[in-house]
Amino acid sequence: MTIEVTPRAREWLNKKGGVATVRLSPRRGCCGGRADIAVAEARPPDSPERYVRLEFEDMTLYVDPTLVDQGLTLDAEGFLGLKHLFVEGAPLTR
Numbered sequence: 303m304t305i306e307v308t309p310r311a312r313e314w315l316n317k318k319g320g321v322a323t324v325r326l327s328p329r330r331g332c333c334g335g336r337a338d339i340a341v342a343e344a345r346p347p348d349s350p351e352r353y354v355r356l357e358f359e360d361m362t363l364y365v366d367p368t369l370v371d372q373g374l375t376l377d378a379e380g381f382l383g384l385k386h387l388f389v390e391g392a393p394l395t396r
Contacts, residue, residue: 305356305365306375312361314378314385318344320361323353324369324376324389340369342376342387 305324307315315322323345326338346364347353353364363376375390 304371304373305363307358307361307363308375308377311376311378311387314387315344315361321346321364322361322376322387323347323364324374325353325364325366326368340366340372340374340389342389344387 321344322342324340324342325347327341328336328338330336346362350364352367354367354370356363356365365374373391376387377390378385378387380386
């Protein structure tokens with residue numbers, strides 16, 4: 303599995319407890335249709351047994367199995383303490 307965690311994301315996650323979940327989230331358009339996009343949250347999943355668990359030296363990631371080997375990058379952005387995680391490199395799925 304290839305996943306990169308940027309230093310910015312690693313620092314922010316460590317302040318939030320060192321655990322993150324990367325999962326697919328369905329989005330629906332106003333005229334129908336659906337797309338699943340990858341999202342990251344600074345918390346463990348509700349059902350950890352459904353995820354691939356990755357242990358790093360200073361954090362734990364739970365990744366949706368459908369996102370394994372997608373070449374993901376987990377990063378954080380924002381300012382004045384209002385940061386959030388985001389995922390790059392994950393294709394939209396239907």
